[in-house]
Amino acid sequence: MEGVYDGFAHLSPGLLATGLRDVTTDLSALDGEGWWAVVVDYEGKVTCARFDRVREAPLPAPAGPWHGPGPVQWHSSLDRPAYEAGVRAIRDHIERGEVYQANLCRVLTAPLPADAEPLALAARLAEGNPAPHAAVIQVPGLSVVSASPELYLSRDGDVVESRPIKGTGVTAADLLEKDYAENIMIVDLVRNDLGRIAAVGSVEVPSLCAVEEHPGLVHLVSTVRARLAPGAGWPELFAATFPPGSVTGAPKSSALRIINELEPAPRGPYCGAVGWVDADRGRAALAVGIRTFWISAGEIRFGTGAGITWGSDPGREWLETELKAARLIALASTGGI
Template sequence: MSLIPASAESARPLPARTPLVPVHRDLLADMLTPVRAYALLCAPDAPGFLLESVEGGERLARYSFIGHQPVPLELGEGDPLPALRQVACEQVVDAAGMPRFLGGAVGYLGWESARHFERLPQAAGPGPPLPESAFLRAESLAVFDHVLQRLRLITLHRPDREDRSAAERRLDEMEAKLAAEPPTPPAKPAAQDDAWTSNLGQERYERMVEAARVHILAGDAFQVVLSQRFRKPLAARPFDVYRCLRGVNPSPYMFFVAFGGGRHIVGTSPEVLVRVEAGEITTRPLAGTRRRDLDPAHDEALERELLTDQKERAEHVMLVDLGRNDVGRVAAPGSVRVPRLMEVERYSHVMHISSTVTGRLARGQDSLAAVRATFPAGTLSGAPKIRAMEIIAELEPERRGPYGGALGYVGFGGNLDLAITLRSIVIADGIAYVQSGAGIVADSEPPREHQETLDKAGAMFAAVERAEAMP
């Protein structure tokens, strides 16, 4: 299947806009948490976001970002990347000493966005009731610096459009909200006795695995990642679900994004799709999984078993090669590297094998070209990527929606950081959706692959259960 050529827009100059100038105010933050600050700054169902990170499974990363009064970004029909490129091309000046993200677009690219980058079929059934992709435009942030115990309020303004006093008033509003008493939480939805239900069930999922193995044995693909989606009526406040999930499954990418209208995405993803900072591209494939054990000795034994499992190692190396190929499509010749290969990363319920692939953007390429080249992650499709995605569309009965796509930010100035949307909960119209998958290869055992999807969903199930038990 041929690749749709990259848009010429990446090489065409965009209309010049007046640079954005940050205005900021620093507050002591030793008695304030990001969770509390979000609750103070953002109304329960208004658009807003909280982006956090835990490094090494244990330590809160330096920055947490809260979006104050972001507005929906108009993506237009079709390919969402041109609208995001417009954001990336806006420049911020006088930003020395500022955090790496000062504003821009925050949101997600759904799995089906890939149809704008490649010629692909779609699954017949509908996914969760959300747009294919959705982003919020943020020009005012509250940024926690956990090293300096400082909260920096930042708002961006254009001197040719407003006086600096208008920016100062926005900072006044944020500071006043942070000094106020917390608002009364909205009433919880009525308690439900409903259990999680799958769109497939074990028997049907295992038949799907066997069908994928037929394709693999016929030489159509080396690996196909097949998922199932669980749903239940949610008897909890969405932000409480995030509070519980960040405790159950701390991860490098933790996010709560409220789009308004009862639509939220809550997640703790372990895996970056692509990061571009100052022209440096990074992607980190995770492939190979074992369930965690509470006994440290047994947990260590499971790590050794994972690293010596030839099936898991072969899958991982294949996906590292796919990552190298994806990065190489937009990287300068000779710049692609694998600085870290086959290390184990631990999370609350599972452990994974991880590697890191880097490269430097080639002349004439930009950060959105890197998104086009790497989307979606091979760890969520299989390999070869295009054929695996065709098989997924044939076998999975419903569209994936946000699952397996990407969520994060595209910053003014062009830096971006997008996680793979997994270990996440989509909340829409009072229903919680959780989706998880397993990589199918020639010698896959259907019951084991089904159990892997349950293991991966376990943290989300636990978070919802805890949130529903909260007063």
């Protein structure tokens, strides 16, 4: 495929970008000109890749089938006892009034065969786990393949929108009162974040706690919309809203501190932002980097997590992380689904 060796990107809604022009770590470039594929790690590392050619096209065919790790080769940064201990620690923080909710995540890692092609994994996910914000971005030093269901930020001129997900079950009947409360808390956080850079009175919630079906599970999804204040650009947007509220907690500052204490591995692109920005047309769609694989140094990684509240049961939260990971890990493993 043209441009694949220098870099390429294929992002929802079916945009194929080739002809890599340059790569920068400066978010202010997104307020300039050109079409950009964007990956921002949870820890704040920025990769903005500008491409010369962008067109509507299906995902290109890979050179061959996906060669992934074996199902038993995946190792978690937190095993079940450690994860459940983390849930109990967060409940202790909640009891002391330090936080209302915090997202506890773990990173799964496996060795990757040398002939593994990210585009082949993207094709496998597109068939076995289609997602509204699917993406594959490959530039020098970075390969990300995402099947994210969650919108972090979209932009159309000065109108921005976020669609946080909180609450997960196998079916709608599995959703608990705790899931709805968790979603509403995060909606309040996102309203507050957007309010920092929005025109006065423009923040609204068009949809609250809608049930969305995805492969193998359901989510509660809300929509928060705002109009940017004059002079607010991409650096200001990220400064006000990143990392996304749904993968941190409330209050965000306390949740970030607790997450840093409890999680032994960096999240990387997981829980960050993955998507595109069309600076020429003032449009963008950035997903929260969940259901996301990233490849580096001969290894593949995938993150999974759950939002912890006072009503959380440690065993149930572990099972939620398993539910979120199971289908994707099976698709990425040799001999999987």
